[in-house]
Amino acid sequence: MTEDARVSGEDARVSGEDARVSGEDAIGGRVVVSLSDLAYRRLEEAIVTLSLRPGAVLTEAQMIELVGVGRTPVREALIRLAQQGLVEILPRKGVVVTAIDAIDVMAALDAREVLERLIAAEAARRAGPAERSAILAKARAMREAAQANDVNAYMRLDKELDALVAAAARSPYASRAVEPLQALIRRAWYFFDRQIDLGPAASHHVTLAQALVAGEPAAAAEASDALMRHLRSGLLAALQRE
CATH class of the missing domain: 1.20.120.530 (GntR ligand-binding domain-like)
Incomplete structure (x- = not known):
């Protein structure tokens, strides 16, 4: 993985408990988070905060390692990110983080x-x-x-x-x-x-x-x-x- 495509293990990895429940929300309720949502949130934060820089290219395996969930949730998250213009999906190669225009x-x-x-x-x-x-x-x-x-x-x-x-x-x-x-x-x-x-x-x-x-x-x-x-x-x- 390139330097641009790295996020610290502490920030990027998610425990099994976190994969099921995010904890209490701001008004005191319990919030259940799907693995797809969890993958999306982690990848979106890494992209928005520039931990994943514009132009960074990642393989599917690297993204799975990054967020600590399986292939299907990562793919679902990437579809959302592509629709929002934050990544471009490269068939059979992975994704590239889009440039900022x-x-x-x-x-x-x-x-x-x-x-x-x-x-x-x-x-x-x-x-x-x-x-x-x-x-x-x-x-x-x-x-x-x-x-x-x-x-x-x-x-x-x-x-x-x-x-x-x-x-x-x-x-x-x-x-x-x-x-x-x-x-x-x-x-x-x-x-x-x-x-x-x-x-x-x-x-x-x-x-x-x-x-x-x-x-x-x-x-x-x-x-x-x-x-x-x-x-x-x-x-x-x-x-x-x-």
Whole structure:
């Protein structure tokens, strides 16, 4: 396996218990995770965080070793990743991690902005009390990670917050549409601009969470727009430095 295609054994391998149950979710329930989902999550995280760099080529055997599950779950995960534009499947060879294209990133951000606004407003309308508490706690944890300059923790929490808000919105079509866009943009952030100050972005997330907790759809939509504007300006500034 090439250096680019490596992830540490501690991060990449999954125990048998983890393969069945992920543990407690943010609102106290038990979450059962399929092996396919587990393989997808591990591979997606490795790609988004650049542990697997753009252009890295992996065989099926290497990917099975990487995530610690069998051939069928890995193949199912790769189909999802290919549909999201994160890998390209090479028949009889394996996969290649796709390149990051600045034009594609900005186009993804255009689409994401519209979807995030809808999801935020619907979450403000529909979230239950436990969901609202979990969303606010997750946003505050992001702020703490930003203050500690813990980039990896911040980005994991960002993904978890996205999932909580999407679940609270009860809008499955919008949620499915926005998920690959979130992954593409998160990877671009790692690639172009991981040295940025996380504090302002964390503050935007807290403001969004507070609007959701207050049950104010218009305020939540505006907070989502402000977050997307901040993300856009940061990415544009990073691209201009390249």
